[in-house]
Amino acid sequence: MTAAVFGHDGPWTEEEYLALGETQQRVELFDGSLHVTPAPTPRHQNISGELRAALRIPTREAGLHVLEAVNVRLRPGRIPIPDLVITGPIDFDELNVEASDVRLVCEIISPSNAATDKVLKMHYYAAAGIEWYLLVEQENGTLHLYRRHGSHYREQSVTKPGEILELTEPVRARISPEELLP
Template sequence: MTAAVFDHDGPWTEEEYLALGETQQRVELFDWSLYLTPAPTPRHQRIQRKLGNILEAATRGTGLELLECVNVRLKPGRIPIPDLVLTDAIDFDEPIVEARTVRLVCEVISPSNAATDKVLKMHYYAAAEIEWYLLVEQESGTLHLYRRHGRHYREQSVTKPGDVLELIEPVRARIRPEDLLP
């Protein structure tokens, strides 16, 4: 993949992006440019897995699917890879999930790229009309739940360790921050 990335000239098409295939790094497409980050830390992965387990259990009987680290097309040329998404029914053989099917997107904030999750992706997800956005702080486990209001998100709740997030949309789930942390 390294040669393909560094030998490439100009903007990336979606076809070129998808042709990179699966990689050890997280490679996202933001406005026809690649954005690379290293694999998540073990802490990040544990939080993501524990949160995914809770959300997956909550999807039973709802018709929704929980997916981890999938390509989500927000618009042409803009394909992030969120940590977790809850979607309506999708085609599991397609390499891209369309934003219109995503009901909730979750990101575990990495200290090395916190601004990406808190600013850039938040703006992009809201512009793509994804209704719910859940951010998890790695160090404290604090949960920030946002709901879309027009083309922006408004914070609905902040849940710190010792408290419980009572998620009622798009699924019903009780999330205790301390249950996510190592």
């Protein structure tokens, strides 16, 4: 992959991006540019796994799916890889999940990548029409839940350790921040 990335001239097309195939790094496409990040830390992956486990039964009961680290096409040429998504019915053999199928998107804030999750991706997810955005702080598990209002998000709640997030949409679930931490 390294030779393909560094030997590339000009903006990346979606076809060129998808031709990279699976990589060790997380490679996202934003309007012709690749955004490459190293593999997540064990802490990050623990939070992601625990959150998926907490949402598994509620999503099944709602007829939905919870997935980790999948390509989400927000529009042609804009494909991030969120940490977790809740989707409606999808084709599990497609390379991308379409934004219109995503009910909730979640990012676990990495200290080295906080601005991307809090600003860039938040803007892109709202513009793509994804109704719910959940941000998780790695240090203490604090959960920030946002709901789309027009083309941006408004914070609905902040759930700190010792409190419980009561999700009512797109699924009914209770999430305790401290249960997400290693």
